[in-house]
Amino acid sequence: MPTLILLIISNVFMTAAWYWHLKGGPEVANARPIAMVIAVSWGIALIEYCFAVPANRIGYAQGWSAGQLKIAQEAIALIVFGVFMVTVLGEAVTWRHFAAFACIMAAAGFLFLGK
Template sequence: MSITAWAFVFLVISNCFMTLAWYGHLKFLHDAPIWQAVLFGWAIALLEYSFMIPATRWLDAQGWSLGQMKISQEVMTLIVFVPFMIYLFKQPFKMDYLWAGLCLLACVYFVFRSQNA
């Protein structure tokens, strides 16, 4: 597998951890004191960073710009967040999520299109 493919695998994993760090306390520590929720989030965020940092370094080594990395990260966030929201929090799917995803794909197009300009 190429280094870029590994970077995207790591981005997906890091987004799983970050989504859990940001929102998991609402499901698993709903009645816990805020300090416990913060510690829960920080502990999981450490795992997220352990995957995000190598992924961004690998993409940087491949010549990706910061804009390209950030937009790709946002796409990964949506790809991970929607199933997380539907399956873990039992939220209904809305077509607006699809439209938001298409808008992000337009962002990807414009960021990568200007790569050689």
């Protein structure tokens, strides 16, 4: 459970680091100086790493494989991004988002099957 909680927190920061600067649309995003966007994103990503690295170490010590840790992270990232996309960026969720989610969840299922 600590692994999943840390991965969720990590992914909230990761999503913010990668996509915060898109809020407001292309005109607003393009008006932000790229060097400033990169610097702010790196600062946010540092916080993300402070959660991701312990999550992976704890999970690995508890018997998760590297592949299981990665696919769990991807599944969590998709959920967190979906919420961010709708609530912060104001974009709609389509059937393609659900299809992609199903594929990632199937991949997670394959790696955890029989564990």
